[in-house]
Amino acid sequence: MKTLFLDFDGVLHTQSDSSVKPFGRLPLLEAELSGHHLHIVISSSWRFHFEWSEIKNRLGQLSPLVVGCTGEALMSRHARFEEILQYASDHQITDWRALDDAWMEFPEGEPRLIRCDPRLGLHTQQLEELRRWLA
Numbered sequence: 400m401k402t403l404f405l406d407f408d409g410v411l412h413t414q415s416d417s418s419v420k421p422f423g424r425l426p427l428l429e430a431e432l433s434g435h436h437l438h439i440v441i442s443s444s445w446r447f448h449f450e451w452s453e454i455k456n457r458l459g460q461l462s463p464l465v466v467g468c469t470g471e472a473l474m475s476r477h478a479r480f481e482e483i484l485q486y487a488s489d490h491q492i493t494d495w496r497a498l499d500d501a502w503m504e505f506p507e508g509e510p511r512l513i514r515c516d517p518r519l520g521l522h523t524q525q526l527e528e529l530r531r532w533l534a
Contacts, residue, residue, distance in 0.1 A: 400438055401533065402495040404469070404483050407443040409500030409517030422457055424521040428498075429460045431526050435533050441468035442483055442497060479504035480512075496532055498525065 408414050411422045439461060445454055446468040455462040467490075469482040479501050487495055497505070500517040513528045515521055 400436070400492070400494070402438045402440055402487070402490075402492045403432075403529075404440050404442040404486075404495060404497040404499070406479075406497070406499040406501065406515075407441075407445050410498055410515045410521050413520045414500070414517040425457075425459060425461070427521050427526060431529050432461060432464070432533075437464060437533070438466045439464045440466060440483075440486060442479060442499065444472075447472070477504055477506055480506060480509065496529070498529070 405411075407422070411424045411428065412420065439458075441454060451468075454468075455465050458465060467486070469486045471482075472478065473481050473485075475481055479497070479499060483495070483497055486492070496511050496513050497509075498513045498515065498521070499505070500515040500520075502512065502514045505512045513525050513532075515525055
């Protein structure tokens, strides 16, 4: 089963433009994932600040695909990457991608990272990378 580890800030909305609606890029992701069989795991720090039900509700049409979230925050050079690896190991996940803007939390050149520009959020390049992986 393919699994997408999903960040929110800098992915589903920009980090720098306060005029952009939160989760404004969600329809792009919904359209791209429509018809594909995969799981979504929340790797966003939102998991520490919002109730599980609120997080799932915010994801609209994608909420049925959401199966969990990564665990406790780790303090290390590549914290997000290590949190994802721990979740993947615990759940025997081998085919995964991380959609994230926090590139510094992943080893340089990590091929499973689909890197977003936090000023733009999810955009054409990332959608194309998702499309290739899901094909």
